[in-house]
Amino acid sequence: MNLSKNAATFVPRSTSSNLNMSNSTWNLIAPTLGHSDLKLFSSVALEWHNAPTLESCFSQWRKSVKEDIISPLSDLHVLCFNVRGLDYRWGEVVLLSTQHASDILVLTEVGRIDHSLVAAAFPKYQSFYQGGENRNGGVLILVRQGLSTIRHQCNVSNVCVVDILLEESLRIIGVYAPESKSWNWHDISPFVNHNCVLMGDFNIDLQEDKLKRDVLLSWTDSHALSPIIPDGPTSLRSHRTIDYAFTSGVHLSLQTYKGDTTSDHLPLIGILACDGKEQALGKRINWTVFSAFMSYTFSFWEKEWLRRSYNTTYNNYIEFLALLSARCTQYFSLKLARTAVPYWLRDLLAKSRTLSLKAKRTGDMLLRREAYMMRKEARFHLRMLRREQLCKMVAERYKGGTESSPFW
Numbered sequence: 320m321n322l323s324k325n326a327a328t329f330v331p332r333s334t335s336s337n338l339n340m341s342n343s344t345w346n347l348i349a350p351t352l353g354h355s356d357l358k359l360f361s362s363v364a365l366e367w368h369n370a371p372t373l374e375s376c377f378s379q380w381r382k383s384v385k386e387d388i389i390s391p392l393s394d395l396h397v398l399c400f401n402v403r404g405l406d407y408r409w410g411e412v413v414l415l416s417t418q419h420a421s422d423i424l425v426l427t428e429v430g431r432i433d434h435s436l437v438a439a440a441f442p443k444y445q446s447f448y449q450g451g452e453n454r455n456g457g458v459l460i461l462v463r464q465g466l467s468t469i470r471h472q473c474n475v476s477n478v479c480v481v482d483i484l485l486e487e488s489l490r491i492i493g494v495y496a497p498e499s500k501s502w503n504w505h506d507i508s509p510f511v512n513h514n515c516v517l518m519g520d521f522n523i524d525l526q527e528d529k530l531k532r533d534v535l536l537s538w539t540d541s542h543a544l545s546p547i548i549p550d551g552p553t554s555l556r557s558h559r560t561i562d563y564a565f566t567s568g569v570h571l572s573l574q575t576y577k578g579d580t581t582s583d584h585l586p587l588i589g590i591l592a593c594d595g596k597e598q599a600l601g602k603r604i605n606w607t608v609f610s611a612f613m614s615y616t617f618s619f620w621e622k623e624w625l626r627r628s629y630n631t632t633y634n635n636y637i638e639f640l641a642l643l644s645a646r647c648t649q650y651f652s653l654k655l656a657r658t659a660v661p662y663w664l665r666d667l668l669a670k671s672r673t674l675s676l677k678a679k680r681t682g683d684m685l686l687r688r689e690a691y692m693m694r695k696e697a698r699f700h701l702r703m704l705r706r707e708q709l710c711k712m713v714a715e716r717y718k719g720g721t722e723s724s725p726f727w
Contacts, residue, residue: 348611360608363646364615373635380642385650392485392595395422401520401562401584405429405459408582409440410668410697419588424461427495427520430454439701449479452501458493458519473510475502480510485595489569490515496522504538511542516571516591518564527559539565549575555583562587581675605647612643667697
């Protein structure tokens with residue numbers, strides 16, 4: 320303990336080491352907090368009251384400040400899927416990415432996408448979209464948050480290029496190559512490097528389409544790209560293998576998804592070996608408790624501004640804000656973080672997918688219509704959920720009251 324005669328005097332709201340339950344401010348604050356928030360608030364308040372000096376309180380709260388915890392990263396889970404219109408199958412992609420804990424999604428033939436829907440359905444991912452030459456084309460790459468990325472500007476339709484910044488930068492090139500494409504493989508050459516993965520729908524079977532195959536393989540050989548072919552046909556219409564990958568300097572294992580799908584392409588599930596690091600812990604600041612404690616300590620800081628010089632009080636107050644936010648920060652493992660889509664909405668998406676599969680198998684138009692209406696309902700609920708979250712966040716941020724008074 321600092322017993323120097325120059326130590327700052329600390330006069331909390333109450334001299335009692337226990338919280339004064341009759342305190343009028345406490346009586347106003349306590350009913351507004353949930354059980355977990357009240358528990359955190361009480362813990363912070365006890366530390367505040369038990370500290371003999373302001374500096375000793377700050378010393379206690381400094382223990383809550385955590386450096387970013389970095390963990391090693393040895394592989395990335397990849398999902399590659401020709402969705403034949405993301406507008407129709409975004410629910411199926413949500414279920415697949417959740418089931419396989421996908422770090423990277425390469426979606427082809429997505430069509431014109433609704434970016435607000437993508438943001439709501441995949442809130443844990445960064446999205447990169449490249450349009451196609453018609454309304455049916457387009458490539459969308461989704462990369463899990465926590466992985467640093469850089470997008471490269473590419474003017475080739477249906478080709479999206481993203482770098483993932485690991486120990487050595489890993490380049491992901493998503494490709495959709497319809498037979499009607501206006502570009503050739505050499506147009507992609509500037510984006511191919513020694514550590515990259517080129518994957519998507521090539522519309523070329525490397526066993527059957529001899530002429531097209533020779534042109535493609537001649538180009539890939541010139542860039543030292545090795546083909547990674549899945550273990551079975553990927554096109555359900557033609558029974559050909561036209562979705563696959565090429566790699567350079569990267570080890571990738573790839574297989575077809577064994578379950579059912581409403582698309583006419585089977586998804587590809589892959590594991591990409593890599594050497595890197597990622598942030599291990601996520602964090603969220605409990606702003607409810609932060610604001611409540613600001614109100615709770617208002618009279619203390621009001622007196623401090625009158626008792627001490629502005630410079631001294633200003634420095635103490637800024638440190639108080641920084642350390643209080645650290646003390647109100649909750650940490651969680653990013654590996655254990657769940658998707659933000661509620662379970663009941665995931666159930667609705669699963670039911671819609673089941674009906675779509677049954678309609679596809681039986682040709683029942685009524686079932687197809689029912690699946691469409693269910694998918695439309697899921698989209699409505701997802702948008703409403705996103706809107707409610709945004710409105711709540713804005714309302715909390717600009718809410719009037721005494722919470723912001725100490726700052727001003």
